[in-house]
Structures are given as C-alpha cells and as structure tokens.
Amino acid sequence: MARVVVISIEGEDDLWVADLDSRTVQPLAAPKSGGLQTVADLRATGAVVTKGVNVAVVVKSTEAALSGHYDG
Template sequence: MAKAVIIGIPGEAGLWLADLNAGTVTQLSPTGDLATASSLRKAGGTFVKSVDFAVAVSSAQVALSGHVDG
C-alpha cells in the first residue's frame, strides 16, 4: 500500500510530496518520468494513479469540519 502521495493543484506551480508515515509535506523538484508528468499537467492534463479519493478544499479548517466546498 502507498505511504506517500504526490500532489499538485491548479494555481500552485509546484508538486508536493505528502509522506503519510512521517506526517510531512515537502515541495518536490521533479525529475525523470515525474518531470514528464508534471509538464503534461502544466499543459492542462491530469495524471492520476493509485489514488481512490482526492478533494481540494479551500482550507484545512473546511476539511476538518467535514465539508467539501466547491
């Protein structure tokens, strides 16, 4: 099972690595295949692999309250 997730959201140029075991989020400088996928994202593409739930929210407070805003 995956213990880390790479995240990119619209309006945020960079990619982020969320390490679920460590409880940390770190900005990435993508290389190799990840850099290729990132460049497709910059062109408007979406890349999803081995993730079964993801929701972008406006703040942690919104997520912690149980709401999913639009």
C-alpha cells in the same frame, strides 16, 4: 505499500511530496528526467494525472475538511 503522494493544486506550479507515515509535506524540486518529469510536463498543459489515488479534493481550510465540507 508506499504511503507517499506527489500532489499539486490546479493553477499552481509547485509540486509537493506528502509522506503519510511521517505526517510531513515538503516541496519537491521540479523533476529533470524520468516518469515524474513526464507527469509534470502533462500537468503543465492542463492534464490531470492520477494513479493509485481514489479521493483528492481541494478545501478552503483544514477546519472545513475536519467538519466534512469541501467545494464540490
């Protein structure tokens, strides 16, 4: 099973790739074609696109997440 996630935060333009196995997060260049470009285009209109993710929340800091807090 792939353990790589493409993520972005509402209100920001950047896309990121999180590789869970290598424990890295890197910026992703804006896609020029394909399915990921379609997703990026939808996101730009305000749509929320999820597939294969069952939890995604924004927290103020790593410390908040580690202590079990998030803005819900």
